[in-house]
Amino acid sequence: MKLVKKKGPLYAQVKEILKERIQDGIYPVRSLMPSESFLEEEFQVSKITVRKAMEQLAQEGYVQKQSGVGTTVLDNRAFIKLSTGQPFSAYLKQEGKHVRKEVLGITVVDPPFELTHLKGKVRCIQRLYYLDDKPYIVFVHYIPDSFNLPNVAGEYEGSLYTLLREAGVSFNRFQDTFGVGVANVEVYRSLGIEEIPLLKRTRHTYDLDEQLVEYSIAYYHTEMQEYVMDLHL
Template identity: 55%
Template sequence: MKLNLREGSLYIQVKDILKERIINGQYKVNALIPSEPELEREFEVSKITIRKAVEQLAQEGYVEKRSGIGTTVLANQVVSKLSKGQRFSEYLIGEGHQLRKKFIDLTVVEELSEPLHQLNSKEVYCIERLYILNGKPYIHFRHYISAHIALPKDPEVFVNSLYDMLYQQGVRFYRFKDEFGVSVPEQNVAELLEVEKQPLLQRERYSYDSRDRLVEYSFAYYNTELHKYIVNFNM
């Protein structure tokens, strides 16, 4: 990954990327982040730059350096704000389930309604994906982001972490808000989930940056007959 000096100090860029991975669960709490040599190779920077970035994360309370062991993740900022709730996808994988993502479509939305107007763009991209649980369709997602963001042309990118991809485009996430309800999906969504057209659990997620601007909105349907939606909390 090649960093750009025009975007500021290299160690700050590295720190921000590592922090984003911690917040989004790529680096899990109590797990080790990659070693300094691995990070040097990934970001193509010096050992001093990596050490300074990790030291900043330690000062902010995200990680702890342990001699002879490595650097351990201590806290996830977003998880802490959610009373230390575990990410649902992490729970499923931790329970031994197989979870994979399938890219469905990328379209441009021109007629915007709420909350898409909050994305501050005349046009909005809609990224449609399907989560497959143990070989069966489980969650249907539509992610909406501003058309001002340059998206990769390779569709394979969209089966990986959207947050990592958006970070590379300069998007920075600070907080998330989830709203749950029950509604009947459109016929094509029901077909993708391989269910009858019936009420399903829905989740709306609002993703905000540090200036509290909406930068991503997603709408998801869950087939809870395959698995209930579970949230774990540590007291």
Template identity: 45%
Template sequence: MSLSRNKRPLYQQIKNIIKDRILHGHYPLESNIPPEPRLEEEFGVSKITIRNAIKELVQEGYLETSSGKGTKVIRNTSTSKRSTWKRFTEVLVEEGRVIRKVLLSAEVVIHEEGSRPHALFGDTGLRIERLYELDGKPYIHYSHYFPGWIGEADPSELDAQSLYGWLEEHKVSIAKFRDEFAAASPPPAVAGLLQTGESHPLLKRYRYAYDEAGSVVEYSEGYYHSELQPYVVNYDV
């Protein structure tokens, strides 16, 4: 897996990837993460880089190291009491739910004329599709669109890490997001994946991600089967 060589330290990038894998159940509670040599080979870094990443995750309470027994996942939720903002996934995990993401496809596509991806990125671009399962049931379907200059995506890099971490590795910095919400019936293919009827209205989320120059570098459309779980936003005042 390639990492960005001109962004934040490599061990922090690896720490965030491992943490995302823990959050989404790729490394389940009470299981061991891969041994250091395997992580060194996967990320193409030194032993000290892997150890620094693991050390921080131990300090944050996610991992526990034991001589001769490997490194075990002991927590999959945030341990910081000072953090007042949490991702929706973190909220679900803290409530004891199990959320798993499945990569469906990553390919260069031709955008339909008149569509939002066409208006934003032109005739062609990269599309990544993901399905999120909640307690083993299909819950969210996302289609992510990117401009063609980002190039093709290696599915092995997307299978178990944050999408925005992957963007950062490809030298794309996100400065801000804009979200829009609506009620909409999903396309037939999405309805099939979420096991809902085509005429069944779902919560639809549109997301625009902007770089530091103010250009849209990612646009996504997500359908939430909110009868399984309402979308949650926490506010602290």
């Protein structure tokens, strides 16, 4: 199969063809992708081109390369759909706001009341988001401790979902619930405010087997900035 000459690099064309095959089920979920040498011959391109295309697919969450195994097809449709909507932090930056994260703590604890059905310990990751250097959001994430996640606080200043994907999680769906309520004393202390009603977002994240891989609670100080959800169709 010889690629038709188009604008843009060859690896981008190869990536799009492979992506369509994954989406169409030609390469089933959890199956191995064809070898690099096979794809080189099929598309009549160099090893570097194929490797770059696979790297791009991995970055987008479609595949995962494992040493000694090969490249496995993932099904991260929920993650991909989530990323088509503009993340709230990206919206804030677009509005000229400065956003930064601080990790307040990483501990291994018993599951909270809402997760008593889980067996074993969970990792509790607490993060504080600053908006223009003022405390704005408190996040508390609970993740099964069976996942091989880092213990270094700095690793959690980026995307938690990227870390989970790198740990082998394939996302199936996200379930968000919003409400308004009073938080605990620690939340108000972290935000540096008096006790007032706060916007609360509760998220349940499930993998392909409908197993819970993340439970999180976020409290937003919306008197500083309203929560905006920008979805792209």
